[in-house]
Amino acid sequence: MARIFITGSSDGLGQLVARRLISQGHSVTLHARSSSRGVEALSAVPGASGILIGDLSSLSQTTQLAAEANKGGPFDTVIHNAAVGFRESRTITDDGIERLFAINALAPLMNVLLAFAVARHWPGVSSNAVSPGWVKTKMGGASAPGDLNKAVETVSWLACADVDEIGSGNYYSAQGSDDVHRAAGDEKIQEQFLKVCEEISGVSFPND
Secondary structure, X not given: OOEEEEOOXXXXXXXXXXXXXXXXXXXXXXXXXXXXXXXXXXXXXXXOOEEEEOOOOOHHHHHHHHHHHHHHOOOOEEEOOOOOOOOOOOOEOOOOOEHHHHHHHHHHHHHHHHHHHHHHHOOOOOOOEEEOOOOOOOOOOOOOOOOHHHHHHHHXXXXXXXXXXXXXXXXXXXXXXXXXXXXXXXXXXXXXXXXXHHHHHOOOOOOO
């Protein structure tokens, strides 16, 4: 049994993956951006081990969420999945960034860079990126052509598969069609990214 933390698991793909992993006997901690959504998530996902609260469009709340996750850890697997529906109204975050852009555009790009950087710095840790594809969730919308079940299966498999099977520093596509931008594998860009993260958050990347 693995201990797993899934961001953005109050709804959509994250919630489906949480249910799948719990049904397989794993201990899953959920995440929601507000207390009210947290209550709804726990009700919708019976068997969850707990829930952590934090709005990932806010740097301060994200930092606090990470601290709470560290207190509740260690986790065998962390799945960075958070996103918001594309129909949400335009909102500027406390950090001056449009909310939808911050969560749905900046965050996925940074997740790929982070996954590859972690794989390089921590060879003993399996760190990969995965694209679930354009699937029918609040984020994807009703017209999304991708197979939602394939997305759930792929993310769930990566969460628990043996490192010899999935490796590290890889990019997976649930729908079999996405290519990662070559810049994501550029070590200089990865290091620049880590430096910017440190400047913004005040948290340095641990090298051991």
